[in-house]
Amino acid sequence: MAKKQISYERRKQLYGYGFISLWLVGTVVFFLIPLVKSLWFSFNDVGIDINRTVLTWRGLGNYDDILNKDPKYLGLLKNTLIETLWKTPLILIFSLFIAVMLNQKFRGRALARAVFFLPAIIATGPVYTIISGDMNSTGNTQAAQFSTLFSTDLIGSLLNFLGIYGISDSMSGIISGIADNIFGIVWSSGIQILLFLGALQNIPPSAKEAAQIEGATAWEFFWKITLPYVSPFILANLIFTVIDSFTSPTNAVMERILSVKEELRFGTASAMAWFYFAVIFAALGVAALIVNRFIYYEND
Numbered sequence: 001m002a003k004k005q006i007s008y009e010r011r012k013q014l015y016g017y018g019f020i021s022l023w024l025v026g027t028v029v030f031f032l033i034p035l036v037k038s039l040w041f042s043f044n045d046v047g048i049d050i051n052r053t054v055l056t057w058r059g060l061g062n063y064d065d066i067l068n069k070d071p072k073y074l075g076l077l078k079n080t081l082i083e084t085l086w087k088t089p090l091i092l093i094f095s096l097f098i099a100v101m102l103n104q105k106f107r108g109r110a111l112a113r114a115v116f117f118l119p120a121i122i123a124t125g126p127v128y129t130i131i132s133g134d135m136n137s138t139g140n141t142q143a144a145q146f147s148t149l150f151s152t153d154l155i156g157s158l159l160n161f162l163g164i165y166g167i168s169d170s171m172s173g174i175i176s177g178i179a180d181n182i183f184g185i186v187w188s189s190g191i192q193i194l195l196f197l198g199a200l201q202n203i204p205p206s207a208k209e210a211a212q213i214e215g216a217t218a219w220e221f222f223w224k225i226t227l228p229y230v231s232p233f234i235l236a237n238l239i240f241t242v243i244d245s246f247t248s249p250t251n252a253v254m255e256r257i258l259s260v261k262e263e264l265r266f267g268t269a270s271a272m273a274w275f276y277f278a279v280i281f282a283a284l285g286v287a288a289l290i291v292n293r294f295i296y297y298e299n300d
Contacts, residue, residue: 042270062271073272076252077279084245084283087185091241092234095189099196100226113197117190188244192237199230231295238291239284246280 047054261269
């Protein structure tokens, strides 16, 4: 009896399923199951016995604790939202500016691209700690001295030296906050620059030729050609930047969640994490709705 032949298309499908099978197993075992457990823990008081985990149903009790009784959580969450609100536009603007520069033809362009993408490869905790100028807490004197090279804490003295007085405390705080985080902004822009650079390289040559024939200036070319073509990537970079900011290990809310977890208060930590996830989801939804109004689609 002749064997039934499997079609070429069916074989390709089977190869695809085989290729992602390990990923599917890993996703279920290491992501979906812990995710469901953490959601269940957020509604329970979790105790650790010698041989098993003891759960006591609390309903929304853990959420009530973090919103009404925890002295730090809401304050840290507010500060994180404010920081993300002003830092995200700066990262997007800086990334687009650098991508436009790196898209030009000049000597050493490959090296310059590698330098700006390098933080995305070596963005480890110790390296970022040095960049952010926070090595004093480690007790390493030499590293602490080196980290001052990246610190801009003298912004107030610089303003006074330039004769700029009378700035309100809020404005001075904004200026100081931006200056103190300038290296953090640069350090967080590697992926965004790469995505914008890919979008710029996909601008059709016909659009450039038409702009040159019409005598468009570089300024007009940017607003009429470049920005509309890269606008879909603005939304992608916005989502990536917000998620990256909210989930950073140096994020104050993440540090609070991890500290509560280390105290073996797993139910409270899970409630903090899930409420934080809800806030992130809502923030992304609002930001996407606003930015999507300004995105140019070729089929419009």
